[in-house]
Amino acid sequence: MDKGTVLYGVDPLILLDHYEIDYHHSYAQDSPFFVGLTKGRLLGSRCTACGYTYATPRAHCMGCGAATSWFALPLTGLVHTFTTCHYGGEAFLKETPFTLILVEFDGADTLFLSRLKGIRPDEVRIGLPVAARFAKAPAFKVTDVWFEPADRA
Amino acid sequence: MRPVYMISGGITKFAKAHQEKDFRLMVKEAYDYALRDVPRFSKDMIDGAVGSYFSDHFTRQLKAASMVQDYLGLCPKPSKRVEGGGATGGLCFQSAWEAVASGRMNCCLAFGFETMSRVNTWKGNEFIALASDTNFDFPVGGFYSGYYAMMVQRHMYEFGTTVEQMAMVSIKNHANALYNPYAQKAKRLTIKQVRESPMVATPLTMEDICTMSDGAAVCVLASEELAGKVCDRPVTITGVGSGSDAMRMADRPHGKVILLPHERESDYQHLKYPGVHSFRGGRMAAKLAYEMAGIRNPIEELSFVELHDAYTSSEIQTYEDLGLCRYGEGGRFVESGMPFLPGIDYGLELPKQGRLPVNPSGGLLACGHPVGATGLMQAVFAFWQLQGTIGQHLNDEKLQVRNAKRGLIHSHAGTGTYITASILEAT
Numbered sequence: 001m002d003k004g005t006v007l008y009g010v011d012p013l014i015l016l017d018h019y020e021i022d023y024h025h026s027y028a029q030d031s032p033f034f035v036g037l038t039k040g041r042l043l044g045s046r047c048t049a050c051g052y053t054y055a056t057p058r059a060h061c062m063g064c065g066a067a068t069s070w071f072a073l074p075l076t077g078l079v080h081t082f083t084t085c086h087y088g089g090e091a092f093l094k095e096t097p098f099t100l101i102l103v104e105f106d107g108a109d110t111l112f113l114s115r116l117k118g119i120r121p122d123e124v125r126i127g128l129p130v131a132a133r134f135a136k137a138p139a140f141k142v143t144d145v146w147f148e149p150a151d152r153a
Numbered sequence: 154m155r156p157v158y159m160i161s162g163g164i165t166k167f168a169k170a171h172q173e174k175d176f177r178l179m180v181k182e183a184y185d186y187a188l189r190d191v192p193r194f195s196k197d198m199i200d201g202a203v204g205s206y207f208s209d210h211f212t213r214q215l216k217a218a219s220m221v222q223d224y225l226g227l228c229p230k231p232s233k234r235v236e237g238g239g240a241t242g243g244l245c246f247q248s249a250w251e252a253v254a255s256g257r258m259n260c261c262l263a264f265g266f267e268t269m270s271r272v273n274t275w276k277g278n279e280f281i282a283l284a285s286d287t288n289f290d291f292p293v294g295g296f297y298s299g300y301y302a303m304m305v306q307r308h309m310y311e312f313g314t315t316v317e318q319m320a321m322v323s324i325k326n327h328a329n330a331l332y333n334p335y336a337q338k339a340k341r342l343t344i345k346q347v348r349e350s351p352m353v354a355t356p357l358t359m360e361d362i363c364t365m366s367d368g369a370a371v372c373v374l375a376s377e378e379l380a381g382k383v384c385d386r387p388v389t390i391t392g393v394g395s396g397s398d399a400m401r402m403a404d405r406p407h408g409k410v411i412l413l414p415h416e417r418e419s420d421y422q423h424l425k426y427p428g429v430h431s432f433r434g435g436r437m438a439a440k441l442a443y444e445m446a447g448i449r450n451p452i453e454e455l456s457f458v459e460l461h462d463a464y465t466s467s468e469i470q471t472y473e474d475l476g477l478c479r480y481g482e483g484g485r486f487v488e489s490g491m492p493f494l495p496g497i498d499y500g501l502e503l504p505k506q507g508r509l510p511v512n513p514s515g516g517l518l519a520c521g522h523p524v525g526a527t528g529l530m531q532a533v534f535a536f537w538q539l540q541g542t543i544g545q546h547l548n549d550e551k552l553q554v555r556n557a558k559r560g561l562i563h564s565h566a567g568t569g570t571y572i573t574a575s576i577l578e579a580t
Contacts, residue, residue, distance in 0.1 A: 089279030
């Protein structure tokens with residue numbers, strides 16, 4: 001139904017202009033990581049030439065340019081850094097406050113960004129052991145995995 | 154390469170919203186101001202232009218720089234748009250420098266703008282966060298303040314930086330702005346007020362973070378011959394540098410510090426660099442700019458710095474990248490009082506107040522951050538400082554750095570992915 005035109009002002013003339021779009025977002029070469037999440041696996045990538053390991057995967061090594069291969073990351077790690085967001089982008093505003101962490105893993109050279117749940121914001125600290133949790137009903141998004149304190153797992 | 158001069162600049166006052174002006178009119182105002190400042194200069198001396206704006210989402214007008222080009226009456230002269238997130242303005246400035254330095258143009262206009270008020274603040278934050286990896290970062294809770302908060306948490310852990318030190322940056326920049334009519338958030342603050350303002354992303358509060366804004370700025374760059382003909386006090390651009398880092402913070406490697414001439418490897422024996430606590434691209438930009446300008450010890454050889462203080466934390470991190478102090482000493486650097494202006498009462502104990510003023514204009518924290526205009530705004534303030542014309546342009550001498558010989562401007566994109574540093578000198 002045509003609801004008419006919404007004006008916010010007349011001098012200057014300001015009107016509501018709705019904009020919406022659907023994308024066919026392809027994970028392309030990153031796809032196996034997201035499929036892995038649906039099976040309770042956290043996949044990193046390792047350079048086939050120099051052995052550098054990425055906790056957030058990429059198909060080619062940043063250092064030497066060679067192809068990487070997939071490997072399973074441990075499902076526990078440590079908080080490398082953190083923040084609790086009390087505001088956010090509009091898409092996430094309703095989820096605030098939420099805690100973001102970068103996770104460091106034994107045997108990986110880089111980090112992984114995730115949410116930390118199951119802990120009061122003032123209890124989060126760098127070095128806290130955390131364990132991965134996986135969504136029972138996957139949305140095929142990176143948020144299909146999150147972390148909780150390892151001692152509560 | 155040949156010498157390049159800045160001969161004029163202009164700024165539209167940055168505001169939360171300029172509903173009565175679109176991006177074309179904002180640029181036109183800044184441009185007309187710049188042209189009025191050099192009466193012997195005329196539009197027909199401009200050989201081409203580089204436009205700067207960050208987000209097509211905000212403007213919802215693709216090729217907006219083409220519309221500015223025709224609005225200013227510069228068609229059919231050469232024109233292009235430069236985009237590099239928060240560093241868009243700094244990259245635009247350097248692109249215009251390249252046009253003149255290479256001999257391609259005798260005069261190049263750099264213009265920049267952003268119109269961020271057409272969506273609400275939280276939609277705006279979402280647009281900005283789309284400048285993070287949309288597979289791995291954005292969906293987790295895409296929010297730039299959150300990213301910077303994680304970076305400074307690690308800085309605090311590594312180096313003992315405190316939230317009180319961060320608050321001192323906020324006090325400095327908001328108080329400097331009291332004497333800058335172009336700034337929109339001029340006020341006196343205390344450490345307590347900064348800490349008690351609403352928490353955005355721990356440990357960053359509202360007063361630690363700059364404001365999305367509408368605004369425009371322009372710079373006119375010219376060859377030596379043209380500068381000498383039309384400008385009484387041109388400023389020379391003696392160094393340009395830029396750097397980059399991985400889009401995902403999680404990918405930042407741990408290696409050795411990129412050293413500046415006044416530093417030694419033994420200064421950083423145990424530092425894993427850059428991690429998420431430092432901006433490797435900022436260090437690279439500074440190193441290249443200092444090498445070109447022949448700067449050996451920045452703290453001794455610079456008169457002032459206008460740097461990208463989107464967050465109080467990133468100002469502290471940037472002191473270190475620029476070599477104003479060693480890595481890890483940024484918090485103590487602000488406590489020392491060095492980056493404050495002399496002659497202003499900040500309500501703080503500052504033993505070395507005013508040795509190297511940083512963000513005398515009030516920076517992004519107080520002026521605002523209309524992304525594509527910001528890096529050019531810094532250039533305009535630096536230009537006026539080096540001309541000694543701050544009093545004339547701001548109607549107040551208070552922010553004029555005495556005997557300003559050489560300034561650095563620094564522009565920075567999301568979590569340090571693109572960074573520029575440019576050196577300007579009085580003639």
